[in-house]
Amino acid sequence: MVRTRSLFACLMLAMLTAAPALAGNKPWGFQMWAATTYVAPLSETDQNISGVNAAIKASNEMGYQFGVEFRSGAIGLALDYLHARHDIQRSNAGLLGAADFNPISGTLALHLPLPLLELSAGPTVSYVNWGDLDLVNGSKQSIDAKLGYGISVGADLPLGRSLAVTGGMRWLKLKAEPDGGTAVEVDPLITRIGMALRF
Numbered sequence: 006m007v008r009t010r011s012l013f014a015c016l017m018l019a020m021l022t023a024a025p026a027l028a029g030n031k032p033w034g035f036q037m038w039a040a041t042t043y044v045a046p047l048s049e050t051d052q053n054i055s056g057v058n059a060a061i062k063a064s065n066e067m068g069y070q071f072g073v074e075f076r077s078g079a080i081g082l083a084l085d086y087l088h089a090r091h092d093i094q095r096s097n098a099g100l101l102g103a104a105d106f107n108p109i110s111g112t113l114a115l116h117l118p119l120p121l122l123e124l125s126a127g128p129t130v131s132y133v134n135w136g137d138l139d140l141v142n143g144s145k146q147s148i149d150a151k152l153g154y155g156i157s158v159g160a161d162l163p164l165g166r167s168l169a170v171t172g173g174m175r176w177l178k179l180k181a182e183p184d185g186g187t188a189v190e191v192d193p194l195i196t197r198i199g200m201a202l203r204f
Contacts, residue, residue, distance in 0.1 A: 032116065033203040034076055038171050040199025042068040044089045044106060047176075048190035061101075061189045063181070064092040068106070070197050074114070081114040081125070083157075087195065093138060104148055104181070105136035106193075112157045123169075125159040135181055146183050153179035161201065171201040 049062035068089025074081045089106045114127040135148035159173035175195040182188040 032076060032078070032118065033166075035074070036076070036169075036201045036203040037073045038071070038199050038201035040070045040072075040171060040197040042070050042087055042089065042195055042197045044068055044087075044091070045194045045196075046091070046191045047194055048192040050187070050189040060096040062094055062096075063104075063106075063189075063191055063193075064094060066091050066106075070199070076116065079116045081116060081127075083110075083112040083114055085110050085112075093189075100141055102138045102140040102146075104138045106133070107136065108133040108153065108177070110157075110175075114157070114159070121162070123161045123163065125157075125161075125173075127157060129155050129157045129175060129177070131155070131177055131179070133177075133179060138183060146186070149182045149184060151180055151182065153177040155179075167203050169201045169203060170198070172196075172198040 043065070044067075045065045046063040049060045051060055066089045068087055070085055070087040072083055072085030074083040076082075087106070087108050087110070090103055091106055092103050093101045095101050108131040110129050110131040112127050112129040114125040117124045131153040132150065133153055134150045137145040137147050139145055155175060155177035157173060157175040159171065161172070162170040164170065173196070175197075177191075177193055177195070179191045179193060180188040181191050
């Protein structure tokens with residue numbers, strides 16, 4: 006936790022230090038994008054069920070993302086919505102059910118324009134609505150909404166003043182906790198590629 010806070014503090018300091026130097030170029034002020042995503046949960050949680058240890062993990066899945074970003078100079082504020090649906094599996098019992106992954110995220114991004122690419126990076130906070138876990142027996146179990154935090158990086162290829170190919174990666178520190186159950190570590194790595202309109 007201390008290392009994570011130190012990393013965020015260093016990143017924020019670098020953004021504030023570099024912003025005046027990077028703000029000389031007149032950049033776009035607003036963009037919106039649509040992208041396809043690949044969500045890969047990196048963590049699993051061991052649970053003891055009737056004396057047997059079993060690993061609980063969410064599956065890797067494709068999804069989609071919509072977002073907007075407001076930018077002034079080298080600093081941008083991006084907001085986005087992502088949707089994917091994941092199978093929840095237990096190592097010794099197979100499929101338990103499926104749940105939606107619907108984070109709404111905000112990212113404070115520092116932009117670094119290069120001759121061909123435009124790079125960006127910054128801290129992200131996400132409010133994640135998991136919806137219900139649809140169990141294989143036909144019943145439902147609610148999963149509590151959670152806050153997650155992490156880091157986002159991006160690389161955009163401008164195709165002109167108003168159009169760009171956009172891509173990026175995001176890592177979130179995140180748990181899923183069924184109502185009345187044990188929290189499961191998820192920690193997803195999210196990659197995206199799509200198209201952006203800029204104004």
